[in-house]
Amino acid sequence: MPPRSMPNTSRDHLARRLNAVAEGDREALRDVYDLTSAKLFGVCLRILNDRVEAEDVLQDVYVTVWHKAGRFDAERASPITWLATIARNRAIDRLRALGPARAVARDLDAAEAVADETPDALAQLEASDEAARLKSCLEELEGRARSAILGAFFGGRTYDDLACEAGVPLGTMKSTIRRGLIRLKGCLGE
Template identity: 65%
Template sequence: MDAEAKRRQLSAALNRVAGGDRPALCLVYEMTSAKLFGVCLRILNDRSEAEDVLQDVYLTVWRKAASFDDARASPITWLVAIARNRSIDRLRSAGVVRFSQPIEAADAVADPAPSAAQTLEDAQESKRLKSCLDEIEARQSAAIRSAFMDGLTYEVLAEREGVPLGTMKSWIRRGLAKLRECLER
Protein backbone atom coordinates (compact mmCIF):
# COMPACT_ATOMS: atom_id res chain seq x y z
CA MET A 1 0.00 0.00 0.00
CA ASP A 2 1.45 3.38 -0.95
CA ALA A 3 1.74 6.37 1.37
CA GLU A 4 -1.30 8.17 -0.03
CA ALA A 5 -3.48 5.07 0.35
CA LYS A 6 -2.30 4.65 3.97
CA ARG A 7 -3.04 8.30 4.64
CA ARG A 8 -6.57 7.94 3.24
CA GLN A 9 -7.13 4.73 5.23
CA LEU A 10 -5.93 6.37 8.45
CA SER A 11 -8.05 9.46 7.81
CA ALA A 12 -11.13 7.34 7.18
CA ALA A 13 -10.45 5.32 10.34
CA LEU A 14 -10.18 8.52 12.42
CA ASN A 15 -13.50 9.71 11.00
CA ARG A 16 -15.07 6.39 12.01
CA VAL A 17 -13.52 6.69 15.49
CA ALA A 18 -15.25 10.08 15.77
CA GLY A 19 -18.51 8.19 15.28
CA GLY A 20 -17.69 5.78 18.11
CA ASP A 21 -16.38 2.90 15.99
CA ARG A 22 -14.14 0.81 18.32
CA PRO A 23 -12.71 -1.45 15.56
CA ALA A 24 -11.61 1.72 13.76
CA LEU A 25 -9.68 2.75 16.88
CA CYS A 26 -7.98 -0.66 16.80
CA LEU A 27 -7.00 -0.01 13.18
CA VAL A 28 -5.63 3.44 14.08
CA TYR A 29 -3.63 1.80 16.88
CA GLU A 30 -2.24 -0.91 14.59
CA MET A 31 -1.23 1.65 11.96
CA THR A 32 0.37 4.20 14.29
CA SER A 33 1.36 2.76 17.67
CA ALA A 34 4.99 2.05 16.79
CA LYS A 35 5.59 5.57 15.50
CA LEU A 36 3.75 7.25 18.36
CA PHE A 37 5.52 5.09 20.95
CA GLY A 38 8.82 6.21 19.42
CA VAL A 39 7.80 9.86 19.76
CA CYS A 40 6.85 9.34 23.42
CA LEU A 41 9.98 7.35 24.22
CA ARG A 42 12.26 9.90 22.60
CA ILE A 43 10.81 12.71 24.70
CA LEU A 44 10.44 10.80 27.97
CA ASN A 45 13.50 8.53 27.82
CA ASP A 46 11.60 6.01 29.94
CA ARG A 47 9.87 2.99 28.43
CA SER A 48 7.29 2.63 31.21
CA GLU A 49 6.38 6.31 31.07
CA ALA A 50 6.18 6.19 27.28
CA GLU A 51 3.79 3.21 27.46
CA ASP A 52 1.57 5.08 29.93
CA VAL A 53 1.55 8.21 27.81
CA LEU A 54 0.80 6.18 24.68
CA GLN A 55 -2.32 4.84 26.41
CA ASP A 56 -3.32 8.42 27.22
CA VAL A 57 -2.74 9.35 23.57
CA TYR A 58 -5.25 6.78 22.34
CA LEU A 59 -7.76 7.79 25.01
CA THR A 60 -7.41 11.35 23.73
CA VAL A 61 -7.84 10.14 20.15
CA TRP A 62 -11.02 8.31 21.18
CA ARG A 63 -12.43 11.40 22.88
CA LYS A 64 -11.28 14.02 20.37
CA ALA A 65 -11.35 12.25 17.00
CA ALA A 66 -14.19 14.52 15.93
CA SER A 67 -11.80 17.48 16.10
CA PHE A 68 -9.52 15.93 13.46
CA ASP A 69 -9.72 17.91 10.22
CA ASP A 70 -8.05 16.30 7.22
CA ALA A 71 -7.95 19.69 5.49
CA ARG A 72 -5.77 21.19 8.25
CA ALA A 73 -3.27 18.38 8.86
CA SER A 74 -2.48 14.85 7.83
CA PRO A 75 -3.71 12.17 10.22
CA ILE A 76 -0.19 11.19 11.32
CA THR A 77 0.74 14.83 11.95
CA TRP A 78 -2.34 15.24 14.15
CA LEU A 79 -1.57 12.04 16.07
CA VAL A 80 2.12 12.90 16.54
CA ALA A 81 1.14 16.33 17.88
CA ILE A 82 -1.08 14.64 20.48
CA ALA A 83 1.70 12.20 21.45
CA ARG A 84 4.28 14.98 21.67
CA ASN A 85 2.02 17.22 23.74
CA ARG A 86 1.01 14.42 26.12
CA SER A 87 4.67 13.47 26.58
CA ILE A 88 5.66 17.05 27.37
CA ASP A 89 2.70 17.34 29.75
CA ARG A 90 3.94 14.21 31.55
CA LEU A 91 7.42 15.71 31.92
CA ARG A 92 5.98 18.94 33.29
CA SER A 93 3.71 17.15 35.76
CA ALA A 94 6.70 15.15 37.02
CA GLY A 95 8.57 18.40 37.62
CA VAL A 96 11.27 17.61 35.10
CA VAL A 97 12.81 20.89 34.08
CA ARG A 98 15.46 19.67 31.67
CA PHE A 99 15.34 17.33 28.73
CA SER A 100 18.10 14.86 28.12
CA GLN A 101 17.90 16.16 24.56
CA PRO A 102 16.38 19.45 23.47
CA ILE A 103 12.98 18.99 21.87
CA GLU A 104 14.34 20.70 18.77
CA ALA A 105 16.68 17.71 18.31
CA ALA A 106 13.73 15.38 17.78
CA ASP A 107 13.31 14.26 14.21
CA ALA A 108 10.62 16.04 12.30
CA VAL A 109 7.80 13.73 11.35
CA ALA A 110 7.13 14.39 7.74
CA ASP A 111 3.90 13.69 5.98
CA PRO A 112 4.75 10.94 3.49
CA ALA A 113 2.17 12.21 1.02
CA PRO A 114 3.61 14.24 -1.85
CA SER A 115 3.09 17.97 -1.77
CA ALA A 116 0.71 19.65 -4.21
CA ALA A 117 3.69 21.06 -6.11
CA GLN A 118 5.27 17.60 -6.35
CA THR A 119 1.99 16.08 -7.53
CA LEU A 120 1.66 18.78 -10.21
CA GLU A 121 5.28 18.31 -11.30
CA ASP A 122 4.81 14.52 -11.49
CA ALA A 123 1.67 14.97 -13.59
CA GLN A 124 3.49 17.32 -15.96
CA GLU A 125 6.42 14.90 -16.30
CA SER A 126 4.02 12.03 -16.94
CA LYS A 127 2.21 14.02 -19.61
CA ARG A 128 5.51 14.96 -21.25
CA LEU A 129 6.74 11.35 -21.19
CA LYS A 130 3.48 10.13 -22.75
CA SER A 131 3.75 12.80 -25.44
CA CYS A 132 7.32 11.76 -26.26
CA LEU A 133 6.36 8.08 -26.31
CA ASP A 134 3.62 8.93 -28.80
CA GLU A 135 6.20 10.63 -31.07
CA ILE A 136 8.44 7.60 -31.53
CA GLU A 137 7.71 4.62 -33.78
CA ALA A 138 4.75 2.56 -32.53
CA ARG A 139 6.72 -0.72 -32.21
CA GLN A 140 9.45 1.00 -30.20
CA SER A 141 6.95 2.81 -28.01
CA ALA A 142 5.02 -0.41 -27.30
CA ALA A 143 8.24 -2.29 -26.50
CA ILE A 144 9.45 0.44 -24.12
CA ARG A 145 6.08 0.62 -22.36
CA SER A 146 5.96 -3.17 -21.96
CA ALA A 147 9.56 -3.42 -20.75
CA PHE A 148 9.63 -0.49 -18.34
CA MET A 149 6.02 -0.08 -17.26
CA ASP A 150 4.81 -3.68 -17.33
CA GLY A 151 8.15 -5.22 -16.35
CA LEU A 152 8.38 -7.66 -19.26
CA THR A 153 11.83 -8.98 -20.19
CA TYR A 154 13.41 -8.47 -23.60
CA GLU A 155 13.11 -12.23 -24.17
CA VAL A 156 9.36 -12.24 -23.50
CA LEU A 157 8.86 -9.19 -25.72
CA ALA A 158 10.89 -10.72 -28.57
CA GLU A 159 8.92 -13.95 -28.34
CA ARG A 160 5.60 -12.10 -28.22
CA GLU A 161 6.49 -10.01 -31.29
CA GLY A 162 8.04 -12.95 -33.11
CA VAL A 163 11.39 -11.21 -33.64
CA PRO A 164 14.93 -12.18 -32.64
CA LEU A 165 16.16 -11.04 -29.21
CA GLY A 166 18.77 -8.75 -30.80
CA THR A 167 16.08 -7.01 -32.85
CA MET A 168 13.99 -6.36 -29.73
CA LYS A 169 17.01 -4.95 -27.90
CA SER A 170 17.74 -2.68 -30.88
CA TRP A 171 14.13 -1.44 -31.03
CA ILE A 172 14.23 -0.56 -27.35
CA ARG A 173 17.72 0.99 -27.48
CA ARG A 174 16.81 3.17 -30.49
CA GLY A 175 13.46 4.05 -28.93
CA LEU A 176 15.13 5.09 -25.67
CA ALA A 177 17.60 7.26 -27.60
CA LYS A 178 14.69 9.01 -29.39
CA LEU A 179 12.82 9.30 -26.11
CA ARG A 180 15.85 10.89 -24.40
CA GLU A 181 16.23 13.32 -27.30
CA CYS A 182 12.57 14.30 -27.07
CA LEU A 183 12.69 14.76 -23.29
CA GLU A 184 15.80 16.95 -23.52
CA ARG A 185 14.10 19.41 -25.87
Protein backbone atom coordinates (compact mmCIF):
# COMPACT_ATOMS: atom_id res chain seq x y z
CA MET A 1 0.00 0.00 0.00
CA PRO A 2 1.59 3.30 -0.99
CA PRO A 3 1.94 5.99 1.64
CA ARG A 4 -1.15 8.15 1.98
CA SER A 5 -0.83 11.73 0.90
CA MET A 6 -0.39 14.14 3.74
CA PRO A 7 -2.59 17.19 4.28
CA ASN A 8 -1.03 20.28 2.69
CA THR A 9 -0.08 21.82 6.04
CA SER A 10 1.80 18.68 7.11
CA ARG A 11 3.25 18.31 3.64
CA ASP A 12 4.48 21.93 3.63
CA HIS A 13 5.86 21.57 7.16
CA LEU A 14 7.76 18.41 6.20
CA ALA A 15 9.10 20.09 3.05
CA ARG A 16 10.35 23.02 5.16
CA ARG A 17 12.00 20.64 7.61
CA LEU A 18 13.73 18.80 4.75
CA ASN A 19 15.03 22.13 3.46
CA ALA A 20 16.36 22.83 6.96
CA VAL A 21 18.07 19.41 6.97
CA ALA A 22 19.72 20.37 3.68
CA GLU A 23 21.17 23.40 5.51
CA GLY A 24 22.64 21.12 8.21
CA ASP A 25 19.95 21.56 10.90
CA ARG A 26 20.15 18.45 13.12
CA GLU A 27 16.95 19.35 14.96
CA ALA A 28 15.14 19.40 11.62
CA LEU A 29 16.41 15.86 10.95
CA ARG A 30 14.99 14.79 14.31
CA ASP A 31 11.63 16.33 13.31
CA VAL A 32 11.69 14.56 9.94
CA TYR A 33 12.46 11.31 11.74
CA ASP A 34 9.63 11.81 14.25
CA LEU A 35 7.15 12.63 11.49
CA THR A 36 8.07 9.82 9.10
CA SER A 37 9.91 6.95 10.79
CA ALA A 38 6.84 4.78 11.42
CA LYS A 39 5.75 4.96 7.78
CA LEU A 40 9.25 4.41 6.41
CA PHE A 41 9.88 1.52 8.79
CA GLY A 42 6.71 -0.08 7.42
CA VAL A 43 8.04 0.28 3.87
CA CYS A 44 11.33 -1.37 4.85
CA LEU A 45 9.69 -4.13 6.85
CA ARG A 46 7.26 -4.97 4.05
CA ILE A 47 10.12 -5.44 1.60
CA LEU A 48 12.59 -7.19 3.90
CA ASN A 49 10.19 -9.15 6.09
CA ASP A 50 12.81 -8.98 8.86
CA ARG A 51 12.55 -6.50 11.72
CA VAL A 52 16.30 -6.28 12.43
CA GLU A 53 17.18 -5.73 8.78
CA ALA A 54 14.39 -3.17 8.44
CA GLU A 55 15.71 -1.25 11.46
CA ASP A 56 19.21 -1.20 9.96
CA VAL A 57 17.91 -0.01 6.62
CA LEU A 58 15.82 2.69 8.31
CA GLN A 59 18.98 4.06 9.91
CA ASP A 60 20.64 4.10 6.48
CA VAL A 61 17.62 5.97 5.11
CA TYR A 62 18.06 8.83 7.55
CA VAL A 63 21.81 8.98 6.95
CA THR A 64 20.98 9.30 3.25
CA VAL A 65 18.41 12.00 4.02
CA TRP A 66 21.05 13.90 6.00
CA HIS A 67 23.45 13.81 3.07
CA LYS A 68 20.99 14.27 0.22
CA ALA A 69 18.21 16.50 1.58
CA GLY A 70 19.43 19.23 -0.76
CA ARG A 71 18.25 17.12 -3.69
CA PHE A 72 14.65 17.18 -2.50
CA ASP A 73 12.48 19.20 -4.89
CA ALA A 74 8.95 19.93 -3.69
CA GLU A 75 7.94 20.67 -7.28
CA ARG A 76 8.75 17.11 -8.38
CA ALA A 77 7.46 15.03 -5.45
CA SER A 78 5.80 15.27 -2.08
CA PRO A 79 8.21 14.94 0.84
CA ILE A 80 6.78 11.60 1.97
CA THR A 81 6.98 10.19 -1.55
CA TRP A 82 10.61 11.28 -1.82
CA LEU A 83 11.41 9.71 1.57
CA ALA A 84 9.46 6.51 0.82
CA THR A 85 11.35 6.14 -2.45
CA ILE A 86 14.66 6.34 -0.60
CA ALA A 87 13.41 3.76 1.93
CA ARG A 88 12.17 1.45 -0.81
CA ASN A 89 15.40 1.65 -2.77
CA ARG A 90 17.56 1.07 0.32
CA ALA A 91 15.43 -1.92 1.34
CA ILE A 92 15.64 -3.45 -2.13
CA ASP A 93 19.41 -2.90 -2.15
CA ARG A 94 19.66 -4.68 1.21
CA LEU A 95 17.48 -7.53 -0.02
CA ARG A 96 19.76 -7.98 -3.02
CA ALA A 97 22.85 -7.81 -0.83
CA LEU A 98 21.49 -10.57 1.39
CA GLY A 99 21.65 -12.80 -1.67
CA PRO A 100 19.80 -15.85 -2.92
CA ALA A 101 20.14 -17.81 0.34
CA ARG A 102 17.99 -15.17 2.02
CA ALA A 103 15.43 -15.36 -0.79
CA VAL A 104 15.25 -19.16 -0.44
CA ALA A 105 14.68 -18.81 3.31
CA ARG A 106 11.88 -16.29 2.67
CA ASP A 107 10.35 -18.62 0.08
CA LEU A 108 10.40 -21.48 2.61
CA ASP A 109 8.72 -19.25 5.19
CA ALA A 110 6.10 -18.27 2.62
CA ALA A 111 5.47 -21.95 1.83
CA GLU A 112 3.63 -22.27 5.14
CA ALA A 113 0.90 -20.04 3.74
CA VAL A 114 0.29 -22.30 0.73
CA ALA A 115 -2.97 -24.22 0.94
CA ASP A 116 -2.74 -27.89 1.84
CA GLU A 117 -4.18 -29.94 -1.01
CA THR A 118 -4.80 -33.02 1.14
CA PRO A 119 -8.43 -33.92 1.79
CA ASP A 120 -10.12 -31.79 4.44
CA ALA A 121 -11.27 -33.15 7.79
CA LEU A 122 -14.70 -34.18 6.51
CA ALA A 123 -13.26 -36.06 3.53
CA GLN A 124 -10.88 -37.93 5.83
CA LEU A 125 -13.71 -38.82 8.21
CA GLU A 126 -15.82 -40.14 5.36
CA ALA A 127 -13.07 -42.68 4.69
CA SER A 128 -13.31 -44.12 8.20
CA ASP A 129 -15.84 -46.46 9.82
CA GLU A 130 -16.98 -43.69 12.16
CA ALA A 131 -17.97 -41.54 9.21
CA ALA A 132 -21.20 -43.41 8.59
CA ARG A 133 -22.25 -42.99 12.22
CA LEU A 134 -21.34 -39.30 12.28
CA LYS A 135 -23.12 -38.71 8.98
CA SER A 136 -26.24 -40.42 10.27
CA CYS A 137 -26.23 -38.32 13.45
CA LEU A 138 -25.62 -35.11 11.49
CA GLU A 139 -28.63 -35.91 9.29
CA GLU A 140 -30.82 -36.13 12.41
CA LEU A 141 -30.00 -32.51 13.27
CA GLU A 142 -32.18 -29.59 12.23
CA GLY A 143 -30.90 -28.16 8.90
CA ARG A 144 -29.57 -24.84 10.25
CA ALA A 145 -27.68 -26.54 13.10
CA ARG A 146 -26.27 -29.16 10.73
CA SER A 147 -25.01 -26.63 8.19
CA ALA A 148 -23.57 -24.39 10.94
CA ILE A 149 -21.68 -27.29 12.53
CA LEU A 150 -20.38 -28.48 9.18
CA GLY A 151 -19.29 -24.93 8.28
CA ALA A 152 -17.61 -24.25 11.63
CA PHE A 153 -15.93 -27.58 12.33
CA PHE A 154 -15.31 -29.01 8.89
CA GLY A 155 -15.22 -25.88 6.75
CA GLY A 156 -13.06 -23.77 9.06
CA ARG A 157 -15.53 -20.86 9.09
CA THR A 158 -15.94 -18.53 12.05
CA TYR A 159 -19.15 -18.25 14.04
CA ASP A 160 -19.32 -14.58 13.06
CA ASP A 161 -19.06 -15.45 9.36
CA LEU A 162 -21.79 -18.09 9.71
CA ALA A 163 -24.04 -15.66 11.61
CA CYS A 164 -23.63 -12.99 8.92
CA GLU A 165 -24.41 -15.47 6.17
CA ALA A 166 -27.50 -16.75 7.99
CA GLY A 167 -28.62 -13.23 8.86
CA VAL A 168 -28.83 -13.94 12.61
CA PRO A 169 -27.09 -12.39 15.62
CA LEU A 170 -23.78 -13.95 16.69
CA GLY A 171 -25.29 -15.14 19.99
CA THR A 172 -28.05 -16.96 18.14
CA MET A 173 -25.51 -18.72 15.92
CA LYS A 174 -23.45 -19.76 18.96
CA SER A 175 -26.58 -21.13 20.66
CA THR A 176 -27.62 -22.99 17.51
CA ILE A 177 -24.22 -24.64 17.24
CA ARG A 178 -24.05 -25.42 20.97
CA ARG A 179 -27.51 -27.07 20.95
CA GLY A 180 -26.61 -28.97 17.79
CA LEU A 181 -23.38 -30.24 19.34
CA ILE A 182 -25.26 -31.42 22.43
CA ARG A 183 -27.69 -33.36 20.21
CA LEU A 184 -24.82 -34.71 18.13
CA LYS A 185 -22.94 -35.88 21.24
CA GLY A 186 -26.09 -37.59 22.50
CA CYS A 187 -26.62 -39.36 19.17
CA LEU A 188 -23.00 -40.52 18.94
CA GLY A 189 -23.12 -41.76 22.55
CA GLU A 190 -26.06 -44.10 21.90
